[in-house]
Amino acid sequence: MTSTPNTTFPRMKAPARGRMLQWIRCNRPSVIGVGLLVALVVMGSLLVPGFISVQNARSILLLAAFLGLASLGQTMVALLGGLDLSIPYVIGAANILLPSLINTGMPAGLAMAILVLAGLVVGALNGALSYKLQGQALIMSLGFGFAVVGAAQIYTTLGSAVGGNVFAPIPAWLTNIAAFNGRFFGLPIPPVIVIWIAVTVVTLFIVRNTWFGHSLYALGGSRVAASRLLISEFRTWLAVHAISGGMSAFTGVLLLGFSGGGYVAVGDPYLFTTVAAVVIGGTSLLGGGGGYGSTVIGALVLTVLTSLLVGMGMSFAAQQAVVGLLIIPMVALYARTPHIRSQI
Amino acid sequence: MNDRTLAVDLSGVSKSFGETRALVNCQFSARAGEVHAIVGENGSGKSTLAKIISGVLREDSGEVHVLGATPRNPVEAQALGVATIFQEVLVADEASVIDNLYVGLDGLLRRKFSARQREQEARSLLKRFTGLDIDPSMPVGTLPLSIKQWIVICRAILRQPKLLILDESSAALDLDATMRLHGEISRLRDAGTCVLIVTHRISELVRIADRATVLRDGSTMGVLDKVDINEKNLLELMTPRDRHVSEADNRGSSKKAALPPLMSISDLRSVQGAEPINFKLEPGTIVGVTGLDGQGHERFIATAVGIASAHQGAPLVHLPDGSIAAIKKLSDAEALGVAYVSGDRKREGIFPDLSVFENLALGLYRDNLGPMGFIQRAAPVSAFAREVQRFSIKVGNASNKITSLSGGNQQKVLVARAFAKKPRLIVLNDPARGVDLGTKRDFYRELRAFADDGGAVIYLSSEIEEFIGFADRVDVFVDGGIFRSLTGDEIAEEPILAAMFGQALEAAMTFDMQRAAS
Amino acid sequence: MIDTKPFRSLMRRNEHLFVPIALFIVLLVAAALRSPGLFTSSGVAGAILVAAPLILATMALTPIVMAGRGSVDLAVGPLLGFINVTLVQWLVGSGWTSPVTIFAWALFVGAAYQVLQALVIIYVRVAPVIVTLSSYLFLTGVNLMIMPRAGGVVPEWMTKWGAGTSIISPVLFVLIAGLAIWFVFTRTAFHIHLRMTGADERMAYTSGVRTNWVRIGAHLLGGMLVGLAAICHTALISSGDPVQAGTYTLQAITALVLGGASLSGGRGGAIGSVLGALNMFLISHLLATFNFGMFSGFATQISFGLILIISLLINVLLTAPKIQAMR
Known part of the structure; x- marks a missing residue:
């Protein structure tokens, strides 16, 4: 399930049971993730009436799709050993800029394309500025996010009488893509879920089959060794941040269809849920291990968990606290830093 | 039970790191008031032994007695009177010289020495060893490496240790400074301190060690008394018996002078003020490169493949069509058919999270990219099969992580990666570090075959024995330049050693004779 | 001739303070021009508050960052908020309003939570950033559970603190107490251990520094200072607020970087941090003097973001040559 590009290679015959164990050991995070997912679904079906229903499955998938799309960039940045904390702010900025652009009379499709492109550029800029900071890059991305969202809010407020939220007539097709009751060619599936599946397939394929994808894992594993193979750390760092910015903007514009009005704080939950999805999926935050396949599982686990907690009557605040508590044991499972004794 | 004068007494100590067994049922003891050497090749477990004695590592099994107790961490070891100088020069660049010297000497809250005391002591100590008047409030980062090395040594001496451990720690010192260090070691010994010297450099020991314990593959091979400490005895214990007589003489046939060179270097200076380097490499030749640590041979290797840039000049590669191109950066080397293999597997070789196959294939994808940057697996898969066969790599399952292989097999994968690129010249930086004899032999055989097919090899090693029966020429570096090029019968223990210490040829002979006489 | 050596060594040790000092002077001049009211007695009193x-x-944040491993405490804002809401909701709500109880609670909760984080960092061996990130999430949620919306009352003796009419105010004394704790700390050997641990943990460990104790101590000190910060914050807003304190995280990190501390450890101190925080204050004060109308919140946001970016870049430019020399 992970997208670690470990090509299966014509191998020597091993006994079937040994191979099974081997496979489990290689894909331990995915096995744990799927196990967690199954356990949560079972718990949900026992504890929450109506948990197993088409309605609930659809709403879980819808929310997981937004989270999954927003976490794509975070996964790639994490594969290099970094974190991008600008994601929520770029989402928020795109979310208020889209109606603002629509209000100028621009076609919604064009506005969306422009915003995704702008997200790519902004992300690349973030990458360029934070490259030299390494361990402190996430603080830079935080500051960068603030600057972006501040600028976007100033821009949207310029022409309007009220600050903050922005409203515009949203085209029906955009609402259909992201709304709970959206339909995909007549099927009762919100198209954003289909988009997420498509993005996942394309991402997994690209990571597995391109030099860029292999560079990610090489750099995450060993920077020096990667540089000896002429893999440019700077270019890869720039690229993952650009992807992160672009995907954040994309999520932001899709969320407009979901919520119906531009609201800058719409991205706020994604500050930590993207990190949580990456971590729960099993991508090591030290770089090198995991992948988007893992994050897909992580996003599903997180969304099912949230749905379960909501079903049990927990407030949003309590959900946040639970997810916060969950992060440390999950990281401890996959990415403990080595003991100082072994570093001398 | 224990001899009262024993400062260190270890029995039956074992220690493993994952699959690697660093120490196997190892015995070791040292008395107070002696200089005791722990000798062994790279990977023989001597550093692990030193780290267990200094409390950094804990043994898996066995008995450890250090100054009457078993230190569980460096704090306890220090309280017992152990001071260790580690291989790596551990200093905090941003902190002052004083702080770097006195670190760890205070209580958790209370300071042990006044600021004035620290300043004076630091100044006089550094003056005594370096001969320089260094402002102790300077940040250490601005000082040269040799001074940093002295700071680390002074840090240990300040503690007035009962047991002093030097783990390959004269690396950054020049010959003169090494002598001063030896003087200090003798003084400490006479004052009753037990001094442990961990090294693979035998010549260093002959002069000062009272006793020597030799390790091989994590086990104690024997203990030598002062009179028995000489290179012959040490080497005999350090290396497996059949090692010296190379299985087959891998030296090339000796007439290739007519061929035009593959690489030439003239008047290259790695750093400002270094000796100029002139170097020629003909096809079919294997050139060994060596020197004492810090003499510029490692820098030379880095320059030859474009990892480091030279202060002046650049290596030139002569292409088959007669044109000449310079190597200024690593990508030039790659484009010109120069491949590089590092012996520092962990840092600049392997990708620990990736499979055995990926580790080899990563070097090849770039040359076989399809449309739109898509990788094509056909070429790497066949190259993998070929190289696994050639080096008889024990892969098990190719999609297992590379870290599941032994160190020797990991290194084979890295060398195979270089071979798979079909280069004209292979540059190897101490590739045999910590690998077993069989692996070394595979390397020698394949590198010779490569040279016989018209390729050329530059092979850096810190272990002289590697060159014997293998290299066509050995260039010995001193002060950043090639001090002497040895060929033919000169490629032997004594002449190489002499050159490493910058001695003239005749002096080497007399040095040897003197020792034989004593 | 005057001996300039001690002076030069002082300069060298405090190189990182040049930028914050220069910025402070510039901002003071700007403030004097734009808002002379700041320099009156009540202006200063309000500023202190x-x-x-x-x-x-x-x-x-300073000692925690100094301990190295990139341990910027992202949870400092929510922790401050946690102390704020528990003070108002639990203590005052239960009638425990004596100053001793309030101070003891604030210091204890701050210190205990920080020590807990230190223990997780040391023994679970999870990167500090992740620990504090999850703390941020956890505490933000908990704060809202304790107090769903802003409100409540502070003890009676504290209501007068928030008036901000005279310079010599209780808040000033709390501030001085914080500085005094810091001053005592820098006199001990622990300060050296902390700097050395942050500068190179492996060196400190092998040289016999009890690095685990140092890390715990750094968090303990940081936690006590968070407690004092929470008391001042509570006095300032005169109520409990589960959300507002969260914004202190970004502000404090920005102030820290602005004060010349290195986020990778080893370098930092009270003077730099105080200067950084004062600079932050002056910047927002100056921004407030411009009439941005409904932009004002956004203008503050964008400026804080930009300041953080710029000061990080300056920090990198200052340290980059040294890192080069190390290689």
Whole structure:
């Protein structure tokens, strides 16, 4: 399930049971993730009436799709050993800029394309500025996010009488893509879920089959060794941040269809849920291990968990606290830093 | 039970790191008031032994007695009177010289020495060893490496240790400074301190060690008394018996002078003020490169493949069509058919999270990219099969992580990666570090075959024995330049050693004779 | 001739303070031009009141950052908020309003939570950033559970603190107490251990520094300062607020970087942190003097973001040559 590009290679015959164990050991995070997912679904079906229903499955998938799309960039940045904390702010900025652009009379499709492109550029800029900071890059991305969202809010407020939220007539097709009751060619599936599946397939394929994808894992594993193979750390760092910015903007514009009005704080939950999805999926935050396949599982686990907690009557605040508590044991499972004794 | 004068007494100590067994049922003891050497090749477990004695590592099994107790961490070891100088020069660049010297000497809250005391002591100590008047409030980062090395040594001496451990720690010192260090070691010994010297450099020991314990593959091979400490005895214990007589003489046939060179270097200076380097490499030749640590041979290797840039000049590669191109950066080397293999597997070789196959294939994808940057697996898969066969790599399952292989097999994968690129010249930086004899032999055989097919090899090693029966020429570096090029019968223990210490040829002979006489 | 050596060594040790000092002077001049009211007695009193929580929060981050491993405490804002809401909701709500109880609670909760984080960092061996990130999430949620919306009352003796009419105010004393704790700390050997641990943990460990104790101590000190910051914050807003304190995280980190501390450890101190926090205060004060109308919140946001970016870049430019020399 992970997208670690470990090509299966014509191998020597091993006994079937040994191979099974081997496979489990290689894909331990995915096995744990799927196990967690199954356990949560079972718990949900026992504890929450109506948990197993088409309605609930659809709403879980819808929310997981937004989270999954927003976490794509975070996964790639994490594969290099970094974190991008600008994601929520770029989402928020795109979310208020889209109606603002629509209000100028621009076609919604064009506005969306422009915003995704702008997200790519902004992300690349973030990458360029934070490259030299390494361990402190996430603080830079935080500051960068603030600057972006501040600028976007100033821009949207310029022409309007009220600050903050922005409203515009949203085209029906955009609402259909992201709304709970959206339909995909007549099927009762919100198209954003289909988009997420498509993005996942394309991402997994690209990571597995391109030099860029292999560079990610090489750099995450060993920077020096990667540089000896002429893999440019700077270019890869720039690229993952650009992807992160672009995907954040994309999520932001899709969320407009979901919520119906531009609201800058719409991205706020994604500050930590993207990190949580990456971590729960099993991508090591030290770089090198995991992948988007893992994050897909992580996003599903997180969304099912949230749905379960909501079903049990927990407030949003309590959900946040639970997810916060969950992060440390999950990281401890996959990415403990080595003991100082072994570093001398 | 224990001899009262024993400062260190270890029995039956074992220690493993994952699959690697660093120490196997190892015995070791040292008395107070002696200089005791722990000798062994790279990977023989001597550093692990030193780290267990200094409390950094804990043994898996066995008995450890250090100054009457078993230190569980460096704090306890220090309280017992152990001071260790580690291989790596551990200093905090941003902190002052004083702080770097006195670190760890205070209580958790209370300071042990006044600021004035620290300043004076630091100044006089550094003056005594370096001969320089260094402002102790300077940040250490601005000082040269040799001074940093002295700071680390002074840090240990300040503690007035009962047991002093030097783990390959004269690396950054020049010959003169090494002598001063030896003087200090003798003084400490006479004052009753037990001094442990961990090294693979035998010549260093002959002069000062009272006793020597030799390790091989994590086990104690024997203990030598002062009179028995000489290179012959040490080497005999350090290396497996059949090692010296190379299985087959891998030296090339000796007439290739007519061929035009593959690489030439003239008047290259790695750093400002270094000796100029002139170097020629003909096809079919294997050139060994060596020197004492810090003499510029490692820098030379880095320059030859474009990892480091030279202060002046650049290596030139002569292409088959007669044109000449310079190597200024690593990508030039790659484009010109120069491949590089590092012996520092962990840092600049392997990708620990990736499979055995990926580790080899990563070097090849770039040359076989399809449309739109898509990788094509056909070429790497066949190259993998070929190289696994050639080096008889024990892969098990190719999609297992590379870290599941032994160190020797990991290194084979890295060398195979270089071979798979079909280069004209292979540059190897101490590739045999910590690998077993069989692996070394595979390397020698394949590198010779490569040279016989018209390729050329530059092979850096810190272990002289590697060159014997293998290299066509050995260039010995001193002060950043090639001090002497040895060929033919000169490629032997004594002449190489002499050159490493910058001695003239005749002096080497007399040095040897003197020792034989004593 | 005057011996310039001690002076030069002082300069060298405090190189990182040049930028914050210069910025401080520039901002003071600008403030004098734009808003002379700041320099009156009540202006200064108000400034102390507003700036004290940020100054103390920045100082709280300082020892934790100095301990190295990139341990910026992202949870400092929510922790401050946690102390704030528990003070108002639990203590005052239960009638425990004596100053001793309030101070003891604030210091204890701050210190205990920080020590807990230190223990997780040391023994679970999870990167500090992740630990504090999850703390941020956890505490933000918990704060809202304790107090769903802003409100409540502070003890009676504290209501007068928030008036901010005279310079010699209780808030000033709390601030001075924080600085005194710091001053005592720098006199001990522990300060050296902390700097060395942050500068190179492996060296400190092998040289016999009890690095685990040092890390715990750094968090303990930081936690106590968070407690003091929370008291000043509570006095400032005169109520409990589950959300507002969260914003201190970004402000305090920005102030820390602005004060010349290195986020990778080893370098930092109270003077830099106080200067950084004062600079932050002056910047927002100056921004407030411009009539941005409904932009004002956004203008503050964008400026804080930009300041953080710029000061990080300056920090990198200052340290980059040294890192080069190391290789």
